[in-house]
Amino acid sequence: MICMIRRIIHIDQARCNGCGLCAKACHEGAIGMVEGKAKLLRDDYCDGLGDCLPACPTGAITFVEREAAAYDEAAVQANKAKGAGAAAGGCPGSRAQMLRRAEKDVAPSDTAAPSQLRQWPVQIKLAPVNAPYFDGAHLLVAADCAAYAYGNFHAGFMAGKVTLIGCPKLDGVDYSEKLTEILRQNDIRSLTVVRMEVPCCGGIEHAAVTALKNSGKFIPWQVVTLSTDGRVLER
Numbered sequence: 474m475i476c477m478i479r480r481i482i483h484i485d486q487a488r489c490n491g492c493g494l495c496a497k498a499c500h501e502g503a504i505g506m507v508e509g510k511a512k513l514l515r516d517d518y519c520d521g522l523g524d525c526l527p528a529c530p531t532g533a534i535t536f537v538e539r540e541a542a543a544y545d546e547a548a549v550q551a552n553k554a555k556g557a558g559a560a561a562g563g564c565p566g567s568r569a570q571m572l573r574r575a576e577k578d579v580a581p582s583d584t585a586a587p588s589q590l591r592q593w594p595v596q597i598k599l600a601p602v603n604a605p606y607f608d609g610a611h612l613l614v615a616a617d618c619a620a621y622a623y624g625n626f627h628a629g630f631m632a633g634k635v636t637l638i639g640c641p642k643l644d645g646v647d648y649s650e651k652l653t654e655i656l657r658q659n660d661i662r663s664l665t666v667v668r669m670e671v672p673c674c675g676g677i678e679h680a681a682v683t684a685l686k687n688s689g690k691f692i693p694w695q696v697v698t699l700s701t702d703g704r705v706l707e708r
Contacts, residue, residue: 475543480521480536484511488533498528500599501549517542518549524598527643589631597639597648600655607659610635614652614681615667616674622703623667630667630697641676648677652684656692664694670706 484495484504491509503518504511504525511533513519521544526534592606597614613634620626620638637655639648655661666681668674678696685694698707 476540477543478538478540479543480538481516481519481541482513482521482523482525483535483537484513485533485535486510488531490531490533492530494528494530495525495534498525500524502552515542515548517545518552520544520546520549522598523643523645586628589627589633590636591631592635595636595638597637597651598644598646600637600651602651602654603658606635607655607661609660609662611663611665612637612655612661613665613667614638614677616640616669616677618669618674619667619699622669622699622701623705624703626667630665634665639677641680642673648680649683649687652681653687656684656688656690661690661692663692666694666696668696668698670698670700 482503489510491506491511493506493511495511496504496506501518501520503513503515503520505514506512507514519541521536523534523536526536592604594600611634613630613636615630615636615638617638617640619630623629637652641648656664664681664685666678668678682694682696685692695708697705700706
């Protein structure tokens, strides 16, 4: 087993309340519940990206730099395959599916407006590179805060589009490589990026624009910037 100094999670047992949310958020199966507390079960299952960090309500999880076994994607996939029995195709929460909206799916006037989401999953990290819903799609790449800031986000931005969301600060990854392959391998008709005005949100714009350049495609694109109080600042 190869060891190296790398970024990996650390779980403060004194602060862990045993809720188990981090274990559910860890797609690699690196975290488990042991005697009512979250534990890092295997260093080589931890990719160091930290999906578990925002899930922890007590702030018990942090990043540390230490000697650890290298991340072993093959071992992770093999472990996932073992537990796939009841959920063929992997985690049901990340299984790609097209959502069909019928004309009758119109909410009554006294309830919320109907969802405009056309596919699942929506997280950039979980989305497949190839899927039927990408064929001929108008792609929306949005900061995940945008839907909370802009009240009419579904009708104003998502309608008629395939939606992918992410937060470069929380995910701690560069989305450009995956977005490049999505644009390169599918018939994407247009690209809309919706970001917040905060500086860290520039990462999602940079990733999308870089992906468009690297894909070699020439398609219409635009960037929309929202203020934290929900106004469209630039379009």
